[in-house]
Amino acid sequence: MNRTSCPRVSFEFTSKFLPPVLILVFIVGLVANGWGLKSLLHNWRKLGNVNVFVLNLGLADVLYLLTLPFLMVYYFRRSEWIFGATFCKMTRFCFNLNLYGTIGFLTCISVYRYLAIVHPMKVLGRVTVKHSVTVSVLVWLLVGVQSLPDMFYPKSGxxxxxxxxxTHDDFVEDYLKYSLGWTLTGFCIPFLITLGCYGHVIVILCSKNTTDNILREKCLKLLFILILLFSICYIPYHLFKNLNLWSRVLLKQRICHEWSNGVYIAHQISRGLVCLNSALNPLIYLHGSKDIGTQLVQLLQRARRAFRLLSVTSAQSVRT
Known part of the structure; x- marks a missing residue:
């Protein structure tokens, strides 16, 4: 089939869809993560092994959220980048650090929960905060090594x-191979480890009648949060990212398919969904601390009172 007869890909969809999503994620994510990090740092001496990973989750989110205003400008200007090639690569690198750092730290949380519940006597007193800090540094290094090759691919052509x-179409074949390997090591393997850990944990919790009901409820809540994050944010993104790269390879080889446009649009939607992880990660804070949950209720009550007061003031101004 001739390339000129290929269906036109609707690139305009990106500039219409992504900016509102990025604005929402930026506002919600910055407020939620800032408030969550403040609460965690305030209770620094009470931090457990798992909360060290939660702290790193928040730092990864804030790092990415600070790059969102530049991406908003980019998509509002209909994909016109005005901040230079170097900063473009840094922005994309921060996104990858956040995405795969989040997956890595969620995997660490799952492994620690597994060890604490299934093998409590073996790890009791042996796993310290220093170990968690060391593991966190290793996660950052591993994610950095996985993401670094992306910096060497041209981002502007x-x-x-x-x-x-x-990357540009000239390098899309090589990038597809890199992306598939990256998906395997950065997403698939951690996902399987997480499923294995929580699958075993749920079996243990449900098979022992002596198990603490509060512990069982907390683990089930965390499992639900993880399933939510993986199902909404991570699985669609990796699936449609690689499908879109494959479709670009086929298009470059003058092999056209009617589903190319649908895959591109699905990939853009998945990009918006994967950004939501920075706004959804604070759910881990809620799971891990009753104090933070109480603070959230108080915050919502204050916001409601402030809204009512503002409404009353506005009504009085209109009458006068």
Whole structure:
């Protein structure tokens, strides 16, 4: 089939869909993570082994959220990048650090929960905060090594005003191979480890009648949060990212398919969904601390009172 007869990919969808999503994620994520990190740091001496990973989750989220205003400008200007090629690569690198750092720390939380519940006597007193800090540093290093090759792929090609999420079409075949390997090591293996850990934990909790009901409820809540994050944020993104790269490879080889446009749009939607992880990660804070949950209720009550007061003031101003 001739390339000129290929269905036109609707690139305009990105500039219409992503900016509102990024604005929502930026506002909600910055407030939620800032408030969660403040609460965790305030109770630093009470931090457990798992909460060290939760702290790193928050830091990864804030790192990514600070790059969102630049991406908002980019998509509002219909994919015109005005901040330079170097900062473009740094912005994409921060996204990858956040995404795969989050997956890595969620996996660590799952492994620690597994050890504490299934093998409590073997790890009691042997796993310290220092161990958690060491593991966190190793996670950052591993994620950095996985993400570093992405920095060497051109993000603009012949157009200096572009900031591609992946790379230019000239290098798309090599990038697809890199992306598949990255998906395997950065997503699939951690996902399988997480499923294995919590699958075993749920079996143990449900098979022992002597198990603490509060512990069982907390583990089931955390499992639900993890399933929510993986199902909404991570699985669709990796699936449609690689499908979209494959479709670009086929298009470059003058092999056209009617589903190319649908895959591109699905990939853009998945990009919006994966950004939500920075706004959903604070759910881990709620799971891990009753104090933070209480503070959230108080915060919502204050916001409601402030809204009512503002409404009353506005009504009085209108009458006068």
């Amino acid at each position: 012949n157009n200096a005003w572009k900031c591609y999420e992946t």
